[in-house]
Amino acid sequence: MIERLLPAEVSCAATRAESVPDGILFPEEEALIARSVAKRRNDFTTARACARRAMSGLGLPPVAVLHGHRGRPLWPEGIVGSLTHCNGYRAAALARATDVLSLGIDAEPHAPLPVDLRELITLPAERERIGPPAPEGAGEIHWDRVLFSAKESVFKTWYPVTGRELDFLEADLTFDRASGPDRAGVDGPQVRIPAEGGFTARLLLTDPALPTTLHGRWRVEDGIIATAASVRSGWRENGES
Structure with missing residues (x-):
């Protein structure tokens, strides 16, 4: 659904599942949620699975997505993007900074x-x-x-x-x-x-x-x-x- 709302240059991925087969975290991501409850872990993991699918849509290799102040996702150099999750929906949207300055x-x-x-x-x-x-x-x-x-x-x-x-x-x-x-x-x-x-x-x-x-x-x-x-x-x- 999210792909309908953004320019064609943006690579999007989404899921309605609580967990996904490709929901495997990098060690540095795992460290961020080591003490998290199950819901937080599922949200975090499925959103990052979506992020890596969106990376693939831009021809990028999968990398860890850590976060900065206020939970802002930290993307690879030259990439902008955003994550979201709620009950029943998780999504990621990424674009090259040469095309999109910022998105949410x-x-x-x-x-x-x-x-x-x-x-x-x-x-x-x-x-x-x-x-x-x-x-x-x-x-x-x-x-x-x-x-x-x-x-x-x-x-x-x-x-x-x-x-x-x-x-x-x-x-x-x-x-x-x-x-x-x-x-x-x-x-x-x-x-x-x-x-x-x-x-x-x-x-x-x-x-x-x-x-x-x-x-x-x-x-x-x-x-x-x-x-x-x-x-x-x-x-x-x-x-x-």
């Missing part, structure tokens, strides 16, 4: 966001645009959870380039109308699932290394929300701001 992906269960978290991660204008929470089981898009996921993807795109924290309230997101026949967007009638569309993140904290507006895509399918954002390496030459 995120996956979440398609369920309502807790009310207290909704207040913490949304701006008043965003809450007005997405409307009240959709009842669980009503067959509608849970826009608050889509918004949360999209902000995670934006942060994962922002942080590797700037090295600075980006608060949830420092990006103002708007969503395009859902694509596909008989589907409507945030301000329309009930949306058929699967559904997908685009989003725009206006950065309220800016950095000269990135444009002031980031773009991405979202998709809801089989109980999972997937989002992705990316910035091409030649964004200045292309007149982005």
Whole structure:
């Protein structure tokens, strides 16, 4: 699902399995999770199996994927990428730095966001645009959870380039109308699932290394929300701001 949301230059791999046959860790990766519980181990291992499949898609040999501050994956020289995992979905997306400056992906269960978290991660204008929470089981898009996921993807795109924290309230997101026949967007009638569309993140904290507006895509399918954002390496030459 994640491959639908990113440019063709990005190599993606994903799984819905809790464990995979090629989920074998390098010794230095094993050391990072030696004391982890089973769920953490499965998430870590399957995400790295996806990462190595994505490496293969770029013609790269498999290497260990360690992590830095705030869990940021450390990629081979000249490679940018992102990992994500939630119950029922793990994915990796990688690209050459000559093609993509930075990218971020995120996956979440398609369920309502807790009310207290909704207040913490949304701006008043965003809450007005997405409307009240959709009842669980009503067959509608849970826009608050889509918004949360999209902000995670934006942060994962922002942080590797700037090295600075980006608060949830420092990006103002708007969503395009859902694509596909008989589907409507945030301000329309009930949306058929699967559904997908685009989003725009206006950065309220800016950095000269990135444009002031980031773009991405979202998709809801089989109980999972997937989002992705990316910035091409030649964004200045292309007149982005």
